[in-house]
Amino acid sequence: MPPSQATISSEQLAQIVGLNSAQVRKDLSYLGAAGVRGVGYGVAELRVDLREALGLTHGYGVAIVGAGNLGAALTNYGGFEAWGFEMSAIFDTDSEKIGSRIGDLVIEDLNDLPRIVEQRDIAIGIVATPASGAQDVVNRFVASGVRSILNFAPSIVQVPSDVVVRRVDLSTELQILTYHLHHDEATG
Amino acid sequence: MPPSQATISSEQLAQIVGLNSAQVRKDLSYLGAAGVRGVGYGVAELRVDLREALGLTHGYGVAIVGAGNLGAALTNYGGFEAWGFEMSAIFDTDSEKIGSRIGDLVIEDLNDLPRIVEQRDIAIGIVATPASGAQDVVNRFVASGVRSILNFAPSIVQVPSDVVVRRVDLSTELQILTYHLHHDEATG
DNA sequence: TAGATTGTTAATCGATTAACAATC
DNA sequence: TAGATTGTTAATCGATTAACAATC
Numbered sequence: 154m155p156p157s158q159a160t161i162s163s164e165q166l167a168q169i170v171g172l173n174s175a176q177v178r179k180d181l182s183y184l185g186a187a188g189v190r191g192v193g194y195g196v197a198e199l200r201v202d203l204r205e206a207l208g209l210t211h212g213y214g215v216a217i218v219g220a221g222n223l224g225a226a227l228t229n230y231g232g233f234e235a236w237g238f239e240m241s242a243i244f245d246t247d248s249e250k251i252g253s254r255i256g257d258l259v260i261e262d263l264n265d266l267p268r269i270v271e272q273r274d275i276a277i278g279i280v281a282t283p284a285s286g287a288q289d290v291v292n293r294f295v296a297s298g299v300r301s302i303l304n305f306a307p308s309i310v311q312v313p314s315d316v317v318v319r320r321v322d323l324s325t326e327l328q329i330l331t332y333h334l335h336h337d338e339a340t341g
Numbered sequence: 342m343p344p345s346q347a348t349i350s351s352e353q354l355a356q357i358v359g360l361n362s363a364q365v366r367k368d369l370s371y372l373g374a375a376g377v378r379g380v381g382y383g384v385a386e387l388r389v390d391l392r393e394a395l396g397l398t399h400g401y402g403v404a405i406v407g408a409g410n411l412g413a414a415l416t417n418y419g420g421f422e423a424w425g426f427e428m429s430a431i432f433d434t435d436s437e438k439i440g441s442r443i444g445d446l447v448i449e450d451l452n453d454l455p456r457i458v459e460q461r462d463i464a465i466g467i468v469a470t471p472a473s474g475a476q477d478v479v480n481r482f483v484a485s486g487v488r489s490i491l492n493f494a495p496s497i498v499q500v501p502s503d504v505v506v507r508r509v510d511l512s513t514e515l516q517i518l519t520y521h522l523h524h525d526e527a528t529g
Numbered sequence: 530t531a532g533a534t535t536g537t538t539a540a541t542c543g544a545t546t547a548a549c550a551a552t553c
Numbered sequence: 554t555a556g557a558t559t560g561t562t563a564a565t566c567g568a569t570t571a572a573c574a575a576t577c
Contacts, residue, residue: 162533162534162535163534163535164534172569173569173570173571174534174570175536175537175569175570175571175572176568176569176570178534178535178536178537179536179537179569179570181535181536182535182536182537188534188535188536189534189535189576189577190533190534190535190536190575190576190577191532191533191534191535191576191577192533192534192535192577193533193534193535194535207516207519208516208519208520208522209516211519211522213515213519213522215515221414222410222411222413222414222417223410223411223414225410226409226410226411226413226414227511229410230495230511232472232495232511232512233511233512233515235512236512236515236516237519238512238515276519276522277515277518277519277522284420300521300522301518301519301521301522302518303514303515303518307418307420317518317521319514319517319518321509321511321514323415323418323420323421323509324420324421324423324424324426326491326507326509327401327403327421327424327426327465327491328395328396328397328424329507330465330489330490330491330505330507331395331396331399331401331425331464331465331489332396333488333489333505334396334399334401334464334465334488334489350557350558350559351558351559352558360545361545361546361547362546362558363545363546363547363548363560363561364544364545364546366558366559366560366561367545367546367560367561369559369560370559370560370561376558376559376560377552377553377558377559378551378552378553378557378558378559378560379552379553379556379557379558379559380553380557380558380559381557381558381559382559
């Protein structure tokens with residue numbers, strides 16, 4: 154007896170992700186995933202539809218500026234490829250570093266950013282410099298045509314309205330944790 | 342003429358943070374900040390009240406496990422002190438690393454975690470190891486009494502219900518950026 | 530056909546905003 | 554006192570959930 158196609162219901166999905174089943178159906182419906190009434194969602198199709206919706210099939214090129222500890226950590230992080238990203242370049246301004254390797258990448262001169270962004274079709278820029286250099290790096294990314302930027306530097310940067318910047322703020326993450334410390338102290 | 346005490350209105354605050362003035366007043370009222378009708382909020386008081394509410398006066402001790410690039414980046418990050426945190430220890434299991442320095446800290450043996458957590462009153466643990474080691478590190482933190490954990494490893498960890506874990510997921514950050522890439526492509 | 534589960538509409542809930550009496 | 558702005562209530566808005574006809 155051949156295995157029947159594996160399916161999963163909105164109720165089961167809701168259990169797994171901790172949501173209401175109506176919410177699951179609404180969201181899946183919104184992104185065009187096709188369920189079957191009385192049966193559920195085909196796991197294989199769902200997987201394809203979700204990967205498509207999340208853009209995991211795209212293979213966006215990513216460039217990092219700043220070849221310090223953080224830049225090295227991001228380059229060696231691995232795991233990005235599974236989500237459809239390709240670490241394509243890392244830049245620095247320090248002539249001592251330029252030319253040496255981090256993982257598979259050779260550290261390149263920040264002045265070569267525009268050319269390399271174009272040649273390697275880089276869509277996402279990561280700022281891994283100290284705060285003092287962040288705005289300059291962002292300006293260079295923007296001038297090179299990069300419109301999606303992830304900023305690890307602890308500073309707010311200005312960009313045109315068609316450019317998206319996300320900031321990973323480590324101090325904020327710690328502060329959110331301390332909310333719970335407060336709260337637990339008060340009640341415990 | 343002595344300067345009058347500096348004040349700021351909820352409308353001005355709303356402009357700065359990009360919210361509605363009613364929202365600002367409600368939030369400030371909730372956390373007990375005292376405004377003056379017809380005048381506004383005293384800047385000095387507000388600063389004190391906010392620092393208090395955010396717990397910036399606490400000086401929580403922070404320990405990092407994992408003395409790789411990421412651990413080093415976090416240790417050297419600076420900036421944490423301004424928000425009331427103190428980087429108190431960094432641990433690793435690699436005997437080659439133990440005893441050497443990163444910034445002001447000496448890398449210590451992970452086996453000494455329980456003693457050092459107690460002695461230095463560490464409230465927050467940071468996991469900066471590969472995914473494979475994350476659960477073990479979290480278990481050690483929990484066993485040592487740490488109840489607030491920030492996890493940089495790309496893995497989900499299990500903890501008792503009285504322990505709070507926040508995960509900084511770099512792949513997710515990149516994926517959120519790609520949403521805009523999709524969207525812009527579709528409309529532009 | 531009977532049972533199950535989707536897709537979607539209507540009802541509910543909560544969060545944001547407008548409005549205004551209190552009052553400096 | 555007149556003008557300004559808070560603190561809070563009521564109105565609005567949007568998001569979540571319940572309910573159910575459609576249908577496999």
